[in-house]
Amino acid sequence: MLDLKHIRQNPGLYEQNCIDRNYNDLSRNSWKIAELFQQLQRSQKEAHHLRERNNQLRRIIAHTVNFSGDAEGAMSPSEEQRKALEEAKVLKKRLESVDELEDNLNKEMFELALELPNLSSRYTPLGTEPEVLGYINDHPEPPTSPSDRVWRSHSQIGMELGLLDFEGAAKASGWGWYYLKNEAAQLEQALIQYAISVGLKRGWKLVTPPSMVYAHVAAACGFQPRDQHGEQQIYTIEQSEKDRAKPQLALAGTGEIPLAGMMASQLLEESKLPLKVIGVSRCYRAEAGARGVETKGLYRVHEFTKVEMFAWTMPDPVIGAPGDEIFTESRSDSQADSVFNEMLQIQQEILRNLDLHCRILEMPTADLGASATRKRDIEAFFPSRHEKHDGWGEVCSLSLCTDYQTRRLSTRVKVENGTRKRLDFPWTINGTALAVPRVLAALLENHWNDERLEVRIPECLRPWMGGKEVIGANKVFRVSEMSA
Numbered sequence: 001m002l003d004l005k006h007i008r009q010n011p012g013l014y015e016q017n018c019i020d021r022n023y024n025d026l027s028r029n030s031w032k033i034a035e036l037f038q039q040l041q042r043s044q045k046e047a048h049h050l051r052e053r054n055n056q057l058r059r060i061i062a063h064t065v066n067f068s069g070d071a072e073g074a075m076s077p078s079e080e081q082r083k084a085l086e087e088a089k090v091l092k093k094r095l096e097s098v099d100e101l102e103d104n105l106n107k108e109m110f111e112l113a114l115e116l117p118n119l120s121s122r123y124t125p126l127g128t129e130p131e132v133l134g135y136i137n138d139h140p141e142p143p144t145s146p147s148d149r150v151w152r153s154h155s156q157i158g159m160e161l162g163l164l165d166f167e168g169a170a171k172a173s174g175w176g177w178y179y180l181k182n183e184a185a186q187l188e189q190a191l192i193q194y195a196i197s198v199g200l201k202r203g204w205k206l207v208t209p210p211s212m213v214y215a216h217v218a219a220a221c222g223f224q225p226r227d228q229h230g231e232q233q234i235y236t237i238e239q240s241e242k243d244r245a246k247p248q249l250a251l252a253g254t255g256e257i258p259l260a261g262m263m264a265s266q267l268l269e270e271s272k273l274p275l276k277v278i279g280v281s282r283c284y285r286a287e288a289g290a291r292g293v294e295t296k297g298l299y300r301v302h303e304f305t306k307v308e309m310f311a312w313t314m315p316d317p318v319i320g321a322p323g324d325e326i327f328t329e330s331r332s333d334s335q336a337d338s339v340f341n342e343m344l345q346i347q348q349e350i351l352r353n354l355d356l357h358c359r360i361l362e363m364p365t366a367d368l369g370a371s372a373t374r375k376r377d378i379e380a381f382f383p384s385r386h387e388k389h390d391g392w393g394e395v396c397s398l399s400l401c402t403d404y405q406t407r408r409l410s411t412r413v414k415v416e417n418g419t420r421k422r423l424d425f426p427w428t429i430n431g432t433a434l435a436v437p438r439v440l441a442a443l444l445e446n447h448w449n450d451e452r453l454e455v456r457i458p459e460c461l462r463p464w465m466g467g468k469e470v471i472g473a474n475k476v477f478r479v480s481e482m483s484a
Contacts, residue, residue, distance in 0.1 A: 255308030
């Protein structure tokens with residue numbers, strides 16, 4: 001259900017969009033689609049003439065009769081019929097070849113279109129630099145204030161307090177896995193329950209999604225088994241010999257994927273939109289190569305718990321001519337804009353009450369995933385990462401995907417306008433309410449008291465921590481551990 005017409009009518013728009021979004025390998029896809037469509041038109045024109053001639057031959061064969069005059073009164077074909085039959089056999093083979101060619105052309109156009117990223121919104125900055133929109137809470141260590149404070153990493157704090165075990169996880173599962181222990185395991189559940197409570201009080205519906213999905217569902221959401229650089233993104237499940245004919249399964253890289261798949265091939269009612277759900281999921285990221293090696297501890301891991309928000313809204317009305325940089329209108333009564341802003345408010349409320357210093361970013365074209373037309377990230381300050389990116393690290397993401405996912409998942413909405421009814425594709429929006437490992441790491445680092453050797457628990461989490469206000473230990477740091 002892809003909009004091939006818009007792609008082939010605006011190949012330059014899609015080419016530039018790929019270049020802007022760092023999908024250079026796909027920048028010629030739209031031109032290839034336009035070329036293939038021209039081939040398809042020529043083939044269809046030829047097929048039309050062949051079918052017209054074939055119909056003429058069928059009439060000749062059916063109506064031209066010559067009696068042989070034998071005793072049984074059998075009929076034998078006339079000379080004209082024999083020639084028509086011979087030509088019809090040749091035409092049949094040519095039509096079969098033309099049909100096969102058209103099938104291949106349609107398939108190739110469809111596959112090329114599937115690879116293309118969504119068009120970027122007019123809010124999205126061009127290039128690689130995000131736009132800082134604002135901040136949450138005060139910076140714990142203002143850069144203008146001289147300080148000799150030594151910031152410890154969450155890994156050091158977590159191991160000292162008996163909260164994290166990376167060594168045991170490395171033996172059991174390898175690099176990028178971890179054990180949360182004692183209060184850290186309790187803190188994970190507290191973070192989950194708190195994030196859910198914020199969503200529920202705003203009327204979001206709770207869903208527990210599966211952790212395993214079909215690989216084609218993940219691809220429809222913009223997650224390919226391998227990215228454009230050939231690097232593995234998600235874990236695929238090895239199929240037994242008897243299951244080889246079944247669709248490939250994969251572990252969900254984010255709760256967005258199974259939540260989007262929940263409405264695949266369904267027809268939604270306009271009156272039920274916006275449909276807003278919040279779900280807790282286990283997420284799995286392969287993330288092989290340099291991206292996984294550059295960070296330690298909980299910042300980039302292979303498995304984590306995430307509270308995800310997902311919504312289906314009515315599409316915004318189309319304005320302007322096809323090929324405009326952005327061809328949807330942003331209105332005050334837009335469901336998509338309203339839900340997008342609500343998700344951002346939920347993210348801000350959670351992080352503000354966790355007493356984390358964060359900044360809100362409008363992400364640039366080069367940082368958008370395949371499905372997003374626009375994306376906002378919230379980055380928290382990680383003291384231990386001060387020498388890298390000035391300490392900032394992503395903890396929340398918010399993406400508006402227009403109809404990119406619903407077209408690929410065949411999710412439609414029945415729109416009624418007076419007596420007229422039509423089918424359209426709803427828009428999808430997804431946002432992180434809370435990603436546990438990174439937020440937990442930020443809490444350990446930002447709420448660590450170096451004098452008392454304890455971590456302060458934010459007040460909003462204490463109801464799920466048995467009223468406990470701090471996580472402490474009787475041991476002190478050793479010099480060898482601090483340099484680890």
